[in-house]
Amino acid sequence: MDALTRKIVQVENIELGEYSLLQMTLYSNGVVEVVAILDGQRVDLEVPKRLFFQAALRLIEEDV
Numbered sequence: 593m594d595a596l597t598r599k600i601v602q603v604e605n606i607e608l609g610e611y612s613l614l615q616m617t618l619y620s621n622g623v624v625e626v627v628a629i630l631d632g633q634r635v636d637l638e639v640p641k642r643l644f645f646q647a648a649l650r651l652i653e654e655d656v
Contacts, residue, residue: 597621608651616644 598620606613612629619625624644626637
């Protein structure tokens with residue numbers, strides 16, 4: 593991240609059924625940084641916030 597990018601929000605330790613979200617950080621440049629446990633493996637991702645929230649909504653809709 594560059595010097596002008598600010599951390600907007602950070603959440604930690606969220607259980608989503610079979611998934612564990614260890615940390616999710618939203619930055620002012622529109623990037624979401626995710627640290628999660630998926631299928632027993634640690635995964636570190638940086639994705640555009642639109643993609644992240646579309647995927648989250650899809651997971652929620654599947655559980656309903």
